[in-house]
Amino acid sequence: MESGQLLNLTTVAYFSAMVLFFAYIATKNKTVALIATLTALAGFLLQTTALGLRWYESYQILGSDGRAPLSNLYESVVFFAWSTVLIYLIIDWKYKQRTIGAFVMPIALFSMLWAQMSLNSSIDPLVPALQSNWLTYHVITCFLGYAGFAVAFGVSVMYLLKIGKEEKQQGGKPLGGILGMFPPTKVLDDLNYKAIMVGFPLLTLGIITGAAWANYAWGTYWSWDPKETWSLIVWFIYAAFIHARFTRGWVGRRAAWLSVFGFAATLFCYLGVNLVLSGLHSYGGA
Amino acid sequence: MAERQKDFTDRVWEFLCSLKLTIILLLLLAVTSIIGTVLQQNAPAAEYIQEYGQSNYELFKRLQFIDMYHSTWFIGILALFSVNLICCSIKNFPRAWRFFKEPTLVPGPGLFKNSANSTVFTVKEDRQQVAQRVTEFLKKEFAKPTMTEKDGQLCFFAQKGIYSRFGAYVTHVSILIIMAGAIIGNFWGYKAWVNIVEGTSISKVELRSGGEIDLGFTVRCDDFNVSYYPGSNRPKDYNSDLVIIQNGKEVLKKRIEVNDPLTYQGITFYQSSYGPAGTAVFKVRVTDNGSGDTMTVNAKQGQHINLPNGYSFAVTNFTDNDRNFGPAMQLHVNTPDGKHGSPFVVWQNFPEFDVKRGGTFSFALLGFDQPQFTGLQVAKDPGVNIVWAGCFLMVFGSLTAFFFSHKRLWVCLQDEGGKTKVQLAGNAHRNQPGFALAFEELQQKFESVVKNESQKKEG
Numbered sequence: 074m075e076s077g078q079l080l081n082l083t084t085v086a087y088f089s090a091m092v093l094f095f096a097y098i099a100t101k102n103k104t105v106a107l108i109a110t111l112t113a114l115a116g117f118l119l120q121t122t123a124l125g126l127r128w129y130e131s132y133q134i135l136g137s138d139g140r141a142p143l144s145n146l147y148e149s150v151v152f153f154a155w156s157t158v159l160i161y162l163i164i165d166w167k168y169k170q171r172t173i174g175a176f177v178m179p180i181a182l183f184s185m186l187w188a189q190m191s192l193n194s195s196i197d198p199l200v201p202a203l204q205s206n207w208l209t210y211h212v213i214t215c216f217l218g219y220a221g222f223a224v225a226f227g228v229s230v231m232y233l234l235k236i237g238k239e240e241k242q243q244g245g246k247p248l249g250g251i252l253g254m255f256p257p258t259k260v261l262d263d264l265n266y267k268a269i270m271v272g273f274p275l276l277t278l279g280i281i282t283g284a285a286w287a288n289y290a291w292g293t294y295w296s297w298d299p300k301e302t303w304s305l306i307v308w309f310i311y312a313a314f315i316h317a318r319f320t321r322g323w324v325g326r327r328a329a330w331l332s333v334f335g336f337a338a339t340l341f342c343y344l345g346v347n348l349v350l351s352g353l354h355s356y357g358g359a
Numbered sequence: 360m361a362e363r364q365k366d367f368t369d370r371v372w373e374f375l376c377s378l379k380l381t382i383i384l385l386l387l388l389a390v391t392s393i394i395g396t397v398l399q400q401n402a403p404a405a406e407y408i409q410e411y412g413q414s415n416y417e418l419f420k421r422l423q424f425i426d427m428y429h430s431t432w433f434i435g436i437l438a439l440f441s442v443n444l445i446c447c448s449i450k451n452f453p454r455a456w457r458f459f460k461e462p463t464l465v466p467g468p469g470l471f472k473n474s475a476n477s478t479v480f481t482v483k484e485d486r487q488q489v490a491q492r493v494t495e496f497l498k499k500e501f502a503k504p505t506m507t508e509k510d511g512q513l514c515f516f517a518q519k520g521i522y523s524r525f526g527a528y529v530t531h532v533s534i535l536i537i538m539a540g541a542i543i544g545n546f547w548g549y550k551a552w553v554n555i556v557e558g559t560s561i562s563k564v565e566l567r568s569g570g571e572i573d574l575g576f577t578v579r580c581d582d583f584n585v586s587y588y589p590g591s592n593r594p595k596d597y598n599s600d601l602v603i604i605q606n607g608k609e610v611l612k613k614r615i616e617v618n619d620p621l622t623y624q625g626i627t628f629y630q631s632s633y634g635p636a637g638t639a640v641f642k643v644r645v646t647d648n649g650s651g652d653t654m655t656v657n658a659k660q661g662q663h664i665n666l667p668n669g670y671s672f673a674v675t676n677f678t679d680n681d682r683n684f685g686p687a688m689q690l691h692v693n694t695p696d697g698k699h700g701s702p703f704v705v706w707q708n709f710p711e712f713d714v715k716r717g718g719t720f721s722f723a724l725l726g727f728d729q730p731q732f733t734g735l736q737v738a739k740d741p742g743v744n745i746v747w748a749g750c751f752l753m754v755f756g757s758l759t760a761f762f763f764s765h766k767r768l769w770v771c772l773q774d775e776g777g778k779t780k781v782q783l784a785g786n787a788h789r790n791q792p793g794f795a796l797a798f799e800e801l802q803q804k805f806e807s808v809v810k811n812e813s814q815k816k817e818g
């Protein structure tokens with residue numbers, strides 16, 4: 074079995090999990106929800122195996138120059154999907170709000186589809202500047218941070234969909250239908266904050282390890298190149314989010330919008346900078 | 360008048376302390392930072408003029424967009440941000456400190472009534488006996504309690520995680536520390552570069568901001584090497600053997616490579632580039648295919664070397680890795696009437712190959728010597744360790760602020776004619792749902808221990 078085939082199976086599993094989560098919302102059947110979560114978990118385990126295998130394959134192809142599968146655009150997109158599912162599974166395990174899966178699994182699924190259909194998956198050796206352990210820590214922490222923000226984004230979208238309807242509904246009657254299946258808006262609002270609380274320290278660590286790497290490689294820990302600057306922009310936005318929670322009025326809808334806005338900046342930092350702007354960070358294999 | 364002035368300073372102070380200002384500044388920093396990622400920074404004037412026109416360039420210059428991260432207005436926002444941070448901390452810190460310095464040992468009357476996490480029950484034993492059990496219970500299950508007697512009540516107070524009240528302050532101070540480190544690096548450090556030809560030494564480096572600086576010691580490059588990934592032109596690694604010489608003595612030797620620099624007296628040398636220095640010399644064996652005579656010559660690149668019968672040749676080009684075949688040179692042979700022959704390639708790894716070309720002479724490349732220079736980034740940054748210390752505090756502080764909470768428990772015992780009234784309450788300063796669950800469990804254990812139920816069953 075090759076890692077590529079395992080990743081195909083992963084994509085199938087994520088697709089199935091997504092469909093099952095939709096089915097759960099439509100049928101309200103708890104068993105379906107459990108199967109959906111287990112399918113997502115199976116996909117996650119497959120993907121973990123695939124990542125390990127790809128790491129091993131890199132040693133077969135490159136000999137002693139093998140490396141962690143974290144260094145070109147393809148590998149990073151695959152790792153992003155992995156991180157997102159990881160953070161989702163943790164939240165599922167802790168809070169048992171399964172409908173969230175319907176809004177998070179699509180993010181992982183589309184990442185996998187995009188990586189597999191249009192990105193170059195070859196295992197190439199690293200240029201000298203990228204041969205650093207700091208880089209591995211940098212990528213892992215950044216992407217887990219991004220994943221936290223992705224989950225917060227999914228939850229915020231649910232919140233925004235639900236709150237509008239809920240406010241129109243007179244007399245505090247609980248909502249029926251699909252929106253009625255969503256977790257209570259208070260829970261969604263809280264989960265948004267919790268996911269960002271996970272993402273923010275990880276992004277902080279990501280920026281710091283990136284600075285450490287740059288300092289080792291070039292002798293400057295900060296040079297305001299577009300990628301660095303955008304990571305700082307994202308960091309500012311979520312710092313604003315965290316402080317906005319202390320002042321009244323910045324919970325609920327405004328917090329959800331800030332989270333959506335923050336995730337848009339995150340995506341731009343991750344992809345936009347490479348595809349639109351130029352800088353030191355452009356991925357070799359892209 | 361004095362009244363109004365006080366009012367005004369109060370308002371300024373409130374403004375500088377406010378979280379509203381924080382949010383505005385954070386979002387303002389986020390938005391303005393975009394400019395420098397879209398508009399190239401510190402490029403030559405001609406590039407802006409070509410792309411955006413003269414008048415736009417003038418505008419950018421006036422708005423300091425060309426080097427916006429060092430512009431007065433951007434630094435101004437950062438400065439206001441720091442002031443905001445300092446004022447806010449000064450204002451709020453005393454409150455956090457009071458939790459530490461003056462813990463609420465005896466709860467006010469409202470606490471047991473209003474707290475979401477509380478319970479009351481009565482035990483048929485006297486206070487002394489109950490107090491013993493309470494102390495032991497808290498010590499074992501939560502934290503060592505402090506006992507206070509007041510108004511006929513015996514109160515116990517125990518707390519965990521008080522330090523998490525300070526996480527936010529540690530985070531905030533860390534930001535100031537990082538900024539301080541950056542400022543120190545800017546004022547007392549420099550960024551420079553230097554190229555050293557193999558076998559030579561330097562003692563001065565070129566500042567990025569212009570000018571030269573004397574290192575106060577000498578750096579010699581003994582050797583430079585590049586290695587390639589097998590079968591490709593991708594460099595795998597390049598490294599330089601550097602020697603630091605101070606007062607004529609070799610004090611430090613290190614092979615530096617990308618991602619592994621050398622530091623001496625606070626000055627760090629980073630491997631960053633390389634290139635050819637001076638002309639290459641080739642050791643070439645020439646065979647006269649007619650007579651079978653051979654000769655070995657050292658040919659400089661571009662130099663014409665005479666061959667028998669009025670012929671001559673010159674090496675015009677070379678690479679140290681031609682596709683998969685290793686080092687190769689390109690050369691041509693001139694006929695006696697001075698006509699240039701067409702160029703051809705000879706590979707070092709295939710010395711017999713050129714015979715097949717069927718020329719008057721055949722060539723083999725025995726070796727070559729291309730002096731290289733190694734390109735080094737040179738940085739002195741006395742603030743960098745301060746920055747790392749700040750980063751460490753930031754991670755440490757934000758983790759404590761986010762993931763730990765200050766949990767407090769109070770127990771009060773009151774004599775009621777031989778019986779004892781027991782009151783228990785607790786709270787946490789964040790993650791209330793989590794604390795509520797833990798409290799429920801604790802409360803059940805507490806009741807059974809304090810009522811001494813397990814022992815009763817035995818007796």
Ligand code: HEM
Pocket residue numbers: 309312315316319376377378381440443444445447448451526527530531534756757760761
């Ligand atoms: C980008 C810079 C900043 C970062 C990374 C940061 C980080 C943090 C963190 C991690 C917390 C703890 C949050 C929590 O307990 O949930 C916090 C709380 C807080 N921050 Fe900041 N902060 C920043 C800037 C500021 C500034 C400029 C102010 C000044 C007004 C400020 C005021 C506060 C206040 C009042 C709290 C609540 C403290 C408490 O728990 O009592 N922060 N900040």
